[in-house]
Amino acid sequence: MVRVQETFDEAVRENIVEFDMEAEEALKSAIAEFEDQNVDLSNIIKSVSGGNTSGHPAAECLATVKTASGAEFVQACHHLVLLLEDPEGEASNILLQRGAVGALLSVLEAGGGAADAEGASAGLRVLKALFGTRSHQTACLEATGPPILQAIVARPESTLGVKALGLEAATALARKHEAGKVALLVAGMASAALPVLESLSANEELCGVAAEHGALGILLRHFSAASKAGEESVMRAACAALRQLCSSDSCKAAFLDQDDVIPRLASALKRYNTRPLITEQVLGLMTNLTLRNPAASLALVGERGCLDAVLRALTAAAMERTADPRAASAMRQGCMAIRNMAVRCEEAKTELLALHAQDVLYSIRDSSAPGALQDAASAALRDLGMLDYLPKAR
Template structure:
């Protein structure tokens, strides 16, 4: 059942009532209001949970939130003031929007978008001013892609063309693009039709030494391949991926840009994630391999544990994205063999064992091995000899509540024995049968793949026949 919603004014009135009628201090008044509304099943995600501030010593003056105070100051000078004259208010607005989604949502409800866009347009000729205004727009649109309109789309395309030599302005403009294209198919299609893709690839080539810009542009390209807008039945994700590869040389540009940042794990993670999204065709997978992408990925996976003793979050994310890229390009049977020949199986198993406490790494590791094993008996042999099956069983034990780990591990174990029945007994001796049966019982989505794994392992399993076509005709 959908949760109830209230307005910011209703929440603020409740806080004010607690302070005035029940003489609570501000902290207690706020806490009580939150508890009361949550106990009534009200969704407070879009509510600024703060006590409205009085902007002067005049207690009769209306109380408001900091983000609205900054917005009011900007709105007053919208038609006459230049961005340079309201820099402090613009930066204050940006900081407040960066506090959380509730602040951004409240500002949007009070028509912040047209105000900020007007400042962006009037400052387009000045580097410092447009950077300040764009930063405010980036903060406001984070999580609110519906705000962008046709006027805003054209402005973003224009500023990317006009300031393409300026890495700082380009970077922030791409950040706005990314925010406005997440979960918004129409914005993606409109911007692509307007010529966004060559602007993104050109930015990567032109500013290959700027780490932050490479991250933003690579991420924006990846977002163009998403199919995450629930309002749209069919999107252009596949078409956009083809355009990036075939029309704008995206694979080579991304692989080449990695060489400029050999030690920047966050940049390399973004590049691997985007390469994985672009591997949508058999020939694209081979192209990534031929362009040096496989060598790059194997090197990153090897270096991720050889060059560091302490495994921080960035390192784990890089390993996860590298595994995701291997999983994507190994959809090509020739690339499968190339990965195994390059020692990929051993590296994947080592990565899983080193990061056994991380469910996402275990999931991607099992998925990689599962793809490599599919229809490839020789690869199955390499996986068994390097301890891949044992790593999958250990992952199932370590993450019994992680459904994706359970599913991918079941798929791997099934693929290992589908054409190599002699591996069934060694896998069963690892305790796989109990773990798979537990996954089937615990996770509904593991039912089919888990039962298939049990069947191919030679275990007794109940396969329910859903419909036989008997007992009556389809016609009335």
């Protein structure tokens, strides 16, 4: 690239000196000459000043980014983003030649001007803008950028806003760039991203946007792969994010449209029914999915062994409750899922009664102290049609 730049600059100078062309005419003539020879000019600076870009605003801003801090750093980053928005400008190529990606990654890794949330956010916005071109994506891989982005997203002290921008930068790096995708996966970005996705899926609008961009399918693939590999932390995080998304009515139908979604949930319950932290998330996902949604209840009934797996998970959690207090949360989610299915879906109610779900619920109700779990078991019994659903007086 440097050699092409030097040759191009020499051609422009020759047009001016040897052929008495005006500067702009000399530039246009050199561009036409190189393009006629099928020379790729996409990564060089096409200006009369050529490679001497020290006075260009992009070069000046980058110099500031390398040394400044606080408001000065943030302002320089903001100016770079604006310069990169101009498709006719030379900012991208100037920043490429001056190693902007590597410089920004170094600043983000070390702190410096990006030591606080505002600075880190500003630096990540520049990276996201730069990753719109393949050359900058490649520069990121050469600068071992994926582990740095992963560390920013996984860092406990990073704010949710910084984590989200880190994911956006990673998404830009991976877009139409297979090597970028692989490098991010190797760096552990998927595991770091899942808790952030869960936090971001906090309202109806965000859930809808996430679903439109394929989040359900991505998370379900991570969930299934982690389930098969026994990676419980990834599996739990993926399921928690899916659970959050399915709290939105707009996502429920899209979730059910995913391939083999109910068999995957049933399989996870069967395999991990002695792991309350996992069964809580799977049962919680079923609870959200079946709330005001008879179609989801029918789908669960239609999967052979699924409702039986729910009851077995409840029974296993009850047995684990003494050793693991967190099992109570899994039990509560299971009771709520049963209630949601029974109250709006006669087929589910009939199947649950045939499986003696009421016996499991009576046991939970009678062995629990007054509170949320006992209330959930009683409500499920009521919606199954049990007249003696209220807790017995003690």
